[in-house]
Amino acid sequence: MNLSKLRHVIAVERTGSITKASEMMNVTQSAVTKSVADVEREIGYALFTRHARGVSTTEMGSAFIARAARILADMDQLIEDAQARRQQREALLRVGIAPSSLEGLLNRAVRSLIRKYPDYRVQLHGVPVERGIQMLRQGDLDICLGPLDRLSAESGFTCEPLGMLNGRLFVRKVHPLTRLEKPRADEINRYPIIIPDLSGAYVDRILALVPSEQAPPSLRVHILENFPMVTEIVGTTDTIGVVSAGYAQSRTFKARFTTIPYDLGEPMPIAAASRKEWLPTRPMKHFMAAIQAHPPIGYEPRASSGTPCRPEAGPAVTPR
Structure with a gap:
């Protein structure tokens, strides 16, 4: 039993005919006939009574088909909601900058992204480091830029090392x-x-x-x-x-x-992190491409790796 077979059964019930059901579903009569037979065999009783001019639903068949119709309606709504949510995510990019004083890192990249993809909606959130990690973990951010050593402590994150902050x-x-x-x-x-x-x-x-x-x-x-x-x-x-x-x-x-002229010590590695369990959306991919094409002032970006976060050496980075 699967959703396609249930749809065939419901079409037969609504049209009162296997022929009309096959026309409505744009499939062969044999496919509809097989679906009905498979479902009846699995549930152990007849759904329809066959007549010369079509079919009628049995008493037990009516109860089964009514419930199947509700399940399919819920499934259709679930798919519709998921598609709507995906469309929203495909147009929205939520980026956290931790801490927010590093927002200047993204000036050129964000400007380029918005000019090239005017349908995208970019939301930048300046947050403390720990808050940025929490928001990314909760799914409230798509990408978080921050210290590599802190992002690397999260096993569920994937990082793109960006270099060293001076x-x-x-x-x-x-x-x-x-x-x-x-x-x-x-x-x-x-x-x-x-x-x-x-x-x-x-x-x-x-x-x-x-x-x-x-x-x-x-x-x-x-x-x-x-x-x-x-x-x-x-x-x-x-x-x-x-x-x-x-x-x-x-x-x-x-x-x-x-x-x-006062020495603040060794440069700090920074990275862009995302959740490993989420597939990158188009805005996320285009955002990372924009960072590669328009790196922060005075730094050379690392090659894209897409590996789990872990500390590693990188070139000197001097963004704002």
Whole structure:
């Protein structure tokens, strides 16, 4: 018994004729006859009484066919709902950036994607690293960009390594620190510092700048994920922010800010992760292609791998 045979049986009941049912279903009479016989043999009783001019439904057959019709209606609705959901997913791309201060990584890629595929709808979500991982795990994101070491801890993710993120401290052009050739840690920690996320890149190195005897390091820094907000604060106060070395080379950045020559340690590997159990949608494929075609400022993308997340070395990346 299968859905096709049940559809043949229901067509016979509705038309009262195997011939008319075959015409309605656009199949041969022998196919309909076989379907009816197969179902009757499996359930152990007759569905129809045969007459010279057609068939009529038996009492037990009527109950069986009524239930079969409800099942098929539910199945048709299930298929229709699944197709509608697929169409929605085929037009929607939900990308998480963890932390949100890395949103500038995607400027050129997203612009290219939207221009080339105007029917797509892109949703960018700037989130803390742990929140981005949770949203991807729950299916609330299609792709999450973030630290490779954190994404690699999730066995259910597949990663595309993007390279290495180089961070820099930055200040407004007219800032007391700009008068120093190479500021020391004690000279830097005189000023407030903004970091995007306590689990983000260079946090340990930056928190080490804050004397622990004064207060817990996490209470001596601002935590702001919105990079445009950070630039407005840094641009109008003596506060220090964090920026990628690549974005720091852009004309937009250089017009207002300058970096501080202070070593924040080793670059951080970053990656784009997706759920292994989900097949990539067209927007996901085109988004990754856009990143390959339009890499973040100042970096060379890694070759696409599509392998489960795991830490590995990569080329220097200097996005915003």
